[in-house]
Amino acid sequence: MSDLTVTTGPGFSTLHNGLQELAGNNSSTIQEIPVQNEVFQKTETPPADVLKPAPVVSADSEETRTYRKLLDAATDARLNAYAPTSHYLVGAAILTKSGKIYTGCNTELTAYADHGEQVAIGKAQADGETEIVAIALQCGSEGKPLGFKPESNAPCGNCRQALFECNPDLKVILPNGPEGMEVHTVRDLLPVAYQRKREPWNNPQVVEEHFSDPLVEEALIARSNARVPRSHYPVGAAVETADGRIFRGSKIEASSFSSQAERLAMANAISQGAKDIVRIAIVGGNDPHKGETPLNMTWDSFQAIAQVAPNAVVLLPDETGEFIAHSMREFPSFLVVNTPKPG
Numbered sequence: 230m231s232d233l234t235v236t237t238g239p240g241f242s243t244l245h246n247g248l249q250e251l252a253g254n255n256s257s258t259i260q261e262i263p264v265q266n267e268v269f270q271k272t273e274t275p276p277a278d279v280l281k282p283a284p285v286v287s288a289d290s291e292e293t294r295t296y297r298k299l300l301d302a303a304t305d306a307r308l309n310a311y312a313p314t315s316h317y318l319v320g321a322a323i324l325t326k327s328g329k330i331y332t333g334c335n336t337e338l339t340a341y342a343d344h345g346e347q348v349a350i351g352k353a354q355a356d357g358e359t360e361i362v363a364i365a366l367q368c369g370s371e372g373k374p375l376g377f378k379p380e381s382n383a384p385c386g387n388c389r390q391a392l393f394e395c396n397p398d399l400k401v402i403l404p405n406g407p408e409g410m411e412v413h414t415v416r417d418l419l420p421v422a423y424q425r426k427r428e429p430w431n432n433p434q435v436v437e438e439h440f441s442d443p444l445v446e447e448a449l450i451a452r453s454n455a456r457v458p459r460s461h462y463p464v465g466a467a468v469e470t471a472d473g474r475i476f477r478g479s480k481i482e483a484s485s486f487s488s489q490a491e492r493l494a495m496a497n498a499i500s501q502g503a504k505d506i507v508r509i510a511i512v513g514g515n516d517p518h519k520g521e522t523p524l525n526m527t528w529d530s531f532q533a534i535a536q537v538a539p540n541a542v543v544l545l546p547d548e549t550g551e552f553i554a555h556s557m558r559e560f561p562s563f564l565v566v567n568t569p570k571p572g
């Protein structure tokens with residue numbers, strides 16, 4: 230019999246005796262090793278090997294150049310982050326299968342915080358780009374030099390789950406030093422991901438009679454691009470800034486979070502450096518011929534709009550599907566009407 234190595238611990242003597250029996254009572258083949266109890270002690274800093282070793286990417290290849298470009302886009306996107314609470318700025322850049330790059334940054338409001346990954350995913354989703362192949366991240370405290378450490382740039386657990394649900398083989402590019410980078414897959418970063426099979430859901434498509442107002446049209450397109458495997462209730466939003474630019478947001482449901490359409494539309498604008506939102510259109514429901522005021526429009530949405538765009542005109546469909554302009558002053562009473570009553 231080959232040598233046995235035994236780690237002692239509770240019940241060791243029983244195990245020891247059993248192994249001696251197995252080894253034919255040849256105790257010379259059994260070593261006792263003290264228990265390494267410190268393994269179970271809490272530590273303040275994560276272990277250095279929290280990330281698996283990254284696959285090697287050759288120093289100069291088309292793939293490397295693409296990832297470098299993506300990392301640079303994340304670095305630029307970080308500068309638009311809105312982080313008055315944490316002062317920790319996150320830039321994210323997503324590469325889609327079609328070769329497009331979408332950027333996002335974290336948006337911290339009183340009611341919630343959307344992470345940079347969420348915003349970048351949301352921007353791609355609102356454009357109908359659902360096949361995501363890579364994401365790069367660049368994070369760091371406001372006003373301080375970038376740390377370029379992979380562990381402080383790695384996506385949080387919630388975002389790993391959401392990214393996994395986009396594409397388990399998604400490449401995650403993290404900086405390692407000012408010039409270096411690491412390439413992981415989200416499958417490696419989340420080894421036992423939560424998985425549940427859900428029925429695909431086809432959202433209502435845009436029909437032509439809604440095209441009178443471009444903002445409404447964009448909100449309806451955003452609704453058609455929503456990803457709602459849990460509720461099957463798509464919502465789309467679009468915001469218009471003072472200079473006439475329009476930004477979309479589509480509701481996204483992942484197992485680890487839901488991102489509301491109006492939040493993502495506002496975050497989309499903020500991540501492009503546009504903060505002067507003057508109009509917002511929001512539409513929910515599954516009727517392709519008309520929309521409805523989203524059933525799930527709650528206080529955090531109201532709070533977010535009040536914070537980001539207190540003077541904005543908010544367009545919501547009435548029961549016939551016609552979009553009605555509201556001012557923010559109407560919203561408290563309006564929300565009470567549309568909030569599900571307890572019981």
Ligand SMILES: [Zn+2]
Pocket residue numbers: 344345346384385386387388389
């Ligand atoms: Zn996150």
